[in-house]
Amino acid sequence: MSKVRTEDIIKSFDLELISGEEGVHKPITTTDISRPALELAGFFNYYPAERVQLLGRTEIDFSGRLLKSERKERMELLCNDITPAIVISRGLEIPKELIESSERNSVPLLRTSMKTTRFSSKLTNYLESELAPTTAVHGVLIDIYGIGVLLTGQSGVGKSETALALIKRGHQLVADDCVEISEIEENMLVGSPPPLLKQLLEIRGLGIINVMTLFGAGAVRSSKKITLSVHLELWDEQKHYDRVGLDEDKVKIINTEIPKLTIPVRPGRNLAVIIEVAAMNFRLKNMGVNAAKQFTERLAEVIQNGSDQDTIT
Known part of the structure; x- marks a missing residue:
């Protein structure tokens, strides 16, 4: 402390x-x-x-x-x-x-x-x-449609490049490379950049760029409440990835748990669009609209109806 x-x-x-x-x-x-x-x-x-x-x-x-x-x-x-x-x-x-x-x-x-x-x-x-408990996480924090999305993953997986694409799509950068996180109250995490890295983004092969200078003051913000974690990892053919969206993983930061999504990375995947949709889908879930749950309910209904028809015949 x-x-x-x-x-x-x-x-x-x-x-x-x-x-x-x-x-x-x-x-x-x-x-x-x-x-x-x-x-x-x-x-x-x-x-x-x-x-x-x-x-x-x-x-x-x-x-x-x-x-x-x-x-x-x-x-x-x-x-x-x-x-x-x-x-x-x-x-x-x-x-x-x-x-x-x-x-x-x-x-x-x-x-x-x-x-x-x-x-x-x-x-x-x-x-x-x-006096809030604090920690630092290697990652990128982006404000996407009002959702504070923390991008994590090993170095070189494409976090900063994805952040740049999201900024180009109109979203706001909070912190790149190092995110300082404070638990300002129970179940509330707020992320901000270290003073040295404020408004800066590092792109391999290009170097360090100033996001506010390039894209304007509306492309950055000084802090944001973190509500969703997205972990990027290289595609593993042997690993099973959730294809429906019913599995809900959590990650614990300090004393607060937040939802965590794991997105596999491989050539051809548009990560910026995927993460943007993940943020919108997260908002919909908070509003009571869960597409995965609706799909499983429809599927169960179809199976039940099919079973009833087989019984009749």
Whole structure:
């Protein structure tokens, strides 16, 4: 898991650093955010100290009603050694005891002018994106009619050439050669290119081309949700390939499984058209139209009718 540090959220959200500057290098390891209401009331039994602590108008107003000794004690407990940051929203005035405790325990005390709920939402989205489990896959990611198709296969099988043909047909390149994949939430994979390879496509014998320069801004995109994997492999005469489409293979990437198609490659096959149709067929299946299932049902009906006629005669 990639790490985010307190200094990163300070820069990303332009937060005001009030005190505890020595702790700005602390790592943030969870996407959860805590609003320590019960803790300010004195209940620290289950205090999630590893989370970013967010204090809004309610928490600050309540702390102002505490006795000075109570406020000092609870602010000291809030500033735990592992607490990455305490953020005050709405630009509110900060209790002196909290400033002193944060400085003493090197817990960064930050302030934002944003409303509490809005800041909480923005910070959660940011942390979920930055802390999402990630991996890298050798392949090509293409957006075909809104379907994120991940092309995989051994080097030289024709992934990039197929991608080029798909781009010529009006589809969009996301990444070539290396696809960085993040699981931003349960059962959702998002692929993007490494910064060095962004908008680039490598064609053997031709070299590296810039897709956006050649085909325009509409031919590329920066990221895409991955919903279908297509594996290209050299045709094996000894291997049985699905000819009906009832078999549904899956491939697991990080913790998410997505449908996988295996397409054999040999001279004369138009892979771009096949993959384009595979994406359209995948969309139809998601809409409840399954041609393979309809065919088997018709076949079973024909067999049953034939059997009934034989019985009669």
